[in-house]
Amino acid sequence: MNQGHHHLREALEKRRIEGTLRSLRPRSEGIDFYSNDYLGLARNAELQHLLLKQINDQPHLLSGSTGSRLISGNSSEVIAVEESIAGHHQYPSALLFPSGYNANLALLSTLPARHDTIITDELVHRSIHDGCKLSNARKLKFRHNDLKSLEDKLRKQDGHCYIAIESLYSMDGDLAPLREIAEIAEKYSASLLVDEAHALGVFGNGLVAEYQLQEKVLTTVVTYGKAFGAHGAAILCNELIKAYLINFASPFIYSTSSQDLQWRAIKxxxxxxxxxxxxxxxxxxxxxxxxxxxxTPSAENSPVQAIIIPDHHRLKELQNTLFEEGFLTYAVYSPAVKAGTERLRICLHSFNTEEEITKLTQIIQHYT
Incomplete structure (x- = not known):
């Protein structure tokens, strides 16, 4: 190996020793308490047959899009689905992306300008943090769900501010004080950006729609690879924001559009x-x-329930014990979460049975 790659081997070896080395494995068979398929739509036979019938009637849905949306990939299908999505969420417009990561990257790297400030909750998705890295704007973080911390940051800024939060946080499983943050954003004339990746479907069309905050939330990102059992994401916004993203968002401009099957599955x-x-x-x-x-620090109505177990070996032992009993769970180690807050991340679904849930919790209780 090239000597210049020595640090790559060292970094991987360090993770191996710490027991946090990631690797790709085939999907396991077992009782699902780890996927984001909250409503079971990814395994729903009735939904699959509905989609299959549409494919049989319109086999062109399976074809590639042939280009970016700005060249040959802007089909009548994607236009119609965007209009439908905007209607569902009561926003003027929607702009579809191949994934939630891609949508957040486009939004955060493009919308805030050089003299703006982005203030994010410290626990927002990595895609938001990565989008901020590509932006020319200044980035600050406020303490998780701490309204005073957010307001302290806003009070000290001179230029325009963007506030980036999630409505339902994917690692702690807690809810943002969405209405209060919307009021603070309005007070300081800041633009509020809300990621609803884990709330969509679980809470109808998401909490922004539930609380009727569309007028106070500049953009909402909804993703379809979780409760919707599909793939892709949409940025919900006004016509001005949509036109700006189409013209200036590199992840949108330079990506080949997804095939129409992806958009049809969402609809x-x-x-x-x-x-x-x-x-x-x-x-x-x-x-x-x-x-x-x-x-658990998680909200009482959240499908994500976190069990904090900061001891790496104990956490791994618990996950292995559960696996031996047929339960599929996900252990989260630092650096994915802050050191000392490692946890077993339990995802609950509409298809889990009471017997499965009870047995799962009885095993966990021996380790907490």
Whole structure:
């Protein structure tokens, strides 16, 4: 190996010794308590057959898009789905992206200008942090869900500020004080950007729609690879923001558009959820889990329930024990989370049974 790559080997070896080395493995068979398929749509046979029928009737959905949206990839399908999405969320416009990461990268790298300031909750998605790195704007962080910390930061700024938060946080499983933050943003004439990746579907069309905050939230990012069982993301915004992103957002301009099947799958999921209430079963399973009394920082109605176990070896032993009993869970180590806050991240779903949830929690209780 080239001598200049020595540091790569050292970094990987360090993680191996610490027991935090990541690797790709085939999907395991077992009881799912680790995927983001909160409503079970990715495994829903009825939804799959609905989509299959559409493919049989319109096989062109399977074809590649042939280019970026600005060249040959802007099909009538993607235009129609964007209009439909905007209507569902009561926003003037929507702009589709291949993934939530891509959407956040586009939004944060493009919208804030050189003399602006981006103030993010310290626990926002990595895609938001990475988008900020590509921006010319100044970036600050406020303490997680701390309104005083946010207001202290805003009070000291001279130029325009953007506030970037999630509505439901994916690692702690807690909710942002969304209405209060919207009021603070309005008070300081700041622009509020909300990532609803884990809230969409779990809370209908997301918490921005639930609280009717569309007028106070400049952009909302909704992603479809979680509760919607599909893939991709949309930035919900006004016509001005959409036009600006189309003209200046590199991740949008220089990416080949996804095939129409991806957009059709998103629309089909919206239609299916409009006629099928899957979230009430999910909420009942969350209630069953919470009734077991495990200590957690997570919200009582969140599908993500974090069990803090800062001892690496104990956490790994718990995950292995659960795996041997047929349970698939996800252990999160630093640097993905702050050192000392390592946790078992439990994802609850509409399809989990009470017996499965009870047995899972009984095993966890021996380690907490």
């Amino acid at each position: 089909t999921s919206y239609d299916y959820l409009k006629n099928n209430d899957l979230s009430s079963r999910l909420m009942e399973n969350i209630r069953i889990f919470r009734k077991q009394g495990l200590p």
